[in-house]
Amino acid sequence: MTNSFRKKPKRSMAAVLLSMTLLLSACGAGGNNNAGGSTVTNPEESKPQVKAETINFAYMPNMGGAAPIAIGEEKGFFEEAGIKLNAVKFLSGPPEFQAMASGDIDIAYIGPGATFLSAQGQGNIIGLVSLGKSDMVFATKKSGIQEWKDLKGKTVGVPKGTSGEMVLNLGLEKAGLKPEDVNIINMDVAGAVTAYVANKVDAVAIWSPYTTEIEKQVGKENMIKLGDNSSFYPEYSFPSSWVVSPKFLKEKPELVERFMKAMAKVTDYKIKNIDEAVKLTAEYTQVPEDSLKQELESIEWIDNAKLAEVFSNGEAIKWYDNLQKLFVLNEKLDKAVPSADFLTTEPAIKAAQE
Template sequence: MKRKYLIITAIIMALSMILSACSSGKSSGSSSSGDSKKVPTLRIAYMPDIHGAAPLVIAQKKGYFKDAGIKVKLVKFDSGPPEFAAMASGDIDIAYIGPGATFLAAQGKGNIIAVDSLNTGDMVLATKKSGISSIKGLKGKTIGVPKGTSGDMVLNLALKNAGLKETDVKKVNMDVSGAVSAFIANKVDAVAIWSPFTNEIEKKVGKSNMVKLADDTNFFPDYVFPQSWVANPKYLKSNKENVIKFLEALGKANNYRSNHTDEAVKLTSDFTGVDQESLKVQVTTTQFMTSKDIAAKMKDGTAKKWFENLEKLFVENGSLDKVVDGNDFISPDLYQKALNK
């Protein structure tokens, strides 16, 4: 009898332990699933410069993305049009663009969600060997330029002001690295590109072997050249909160960059491989704004006017059929919401 009692007791204890383990496991699993929300990863297109890379690097290093509750995968590009192609194929969620690619946003291929800064670093450079000393001297000459970029835009403006048409010159569409190489090798008479690539040319050929024919400042104040962040329209439609989280981190990084320029240059150089001297030159060809100022300019319609004014140039060069209302491709409320979080 005693033995039977012991066996029953042992069975009861064993069952109690099993039930306890099951209960504990269920509770732990429930808690785990409740606490472990999957952190979204945004695929961001950047350019290796003080505009399109610096805020991202800073946000990574300072933990701003983590604080906002997102992760990012950074993908390098050298110009805007390929970024829009990547957004169209669903490979990129958000991208940094220069002023020259704004026409693609106006075509509905991207939503401008923030201004980054104002650019003064686009230049039209001629080789010393070409003998060209003015924009008028470009007539009949070969110019290397990445089509659909801010360099292309400044070139077109310069030609127009000099009384020349695009058909009066031989424009060769090439990526920015190819344009730099072609200039150095004297395979083109001139190029229309931007800093820090202009500084790369200066280092290779020497200042005395290049002639600056025009830059952004020649067209102020009639034309202002904002650099921007754009979102893939499909991604924005389904992931608005993620975009706001990105802008929350971007706003903090933007202010940090403005107040810690030297550190921003070093971090960007370490990440991109671009030498610090070139990035420092780019700082001097940029008008940075505080995040509050960016939000204000987007809210009061100033930025809208900037972009619509650029659209007039795109209509003139055939990139756009007509000037599109900025409200159709600019989303100013998102940046304000991000700053208010």
């Protein structure tokens, strides 16, 4: 009995060892591709790789134009979309359109003032960034100007073809004046700031953050604000936009779609993390954070849901129709065209809804 009892554990242990050996062999065979076993793959590695393509992008050094680059590059949104963004700085819209016409720029950020060039067929608007009231007309204290009508016969510095000029012309119209009643001098924004600070002009029509720079140099108490975009709301809304070269849109529609998908992610992140957005934009542009924060006071961001809504229900078309009326009045356009002709809404709507 005793001998019989001892032999049973020996046979049981041998069976256990055999089972373990078979199990290990099976595991080894399963992980060996050459042995005909199944292959374990990483889901990330199985995703199709998007070929990286370059987009030459025109931006302006403000929250509307530069924040998307700063965020998109830092968070990898462009890289995820297979986009290498070659960002080029501009200070106003008309030179951006010139660069698109020459093939140097593919997509650009523009303010409302340059929209007339899209109406002329020079660029398709593919997205909305914000509605703004950052365009302002300021007179110097020395000029004696207190209201719009006092601009008659005075010298005003303004970058022509910009939203600053639009606000100036609306103010003149409100006062019963015409542009020829004023000595309007075409200046770039840097020149306008310098001329104002040096009292070389009686007033300027420019936008944030350059208005903030003037305030820093002369003091708010020495600036006479005549009006801004909000002075003419709701008859006029002033959207900032993404605009694409018609040639680029025709040749690379899929890349434009990828750009709008990246911008949809940028928009979500920017609005949810505005303090970080300011910090990243300041680092990217070298514009002080306090200037960018002050700029936020004059911006109404258009989030993805709002963008899809106004592009789908025709509200955005009304915005651009009204701007065209102003462009015709100010002789920027000979006649208005259907705004739907230069709005390409599908990529943005699709990106916003994903």
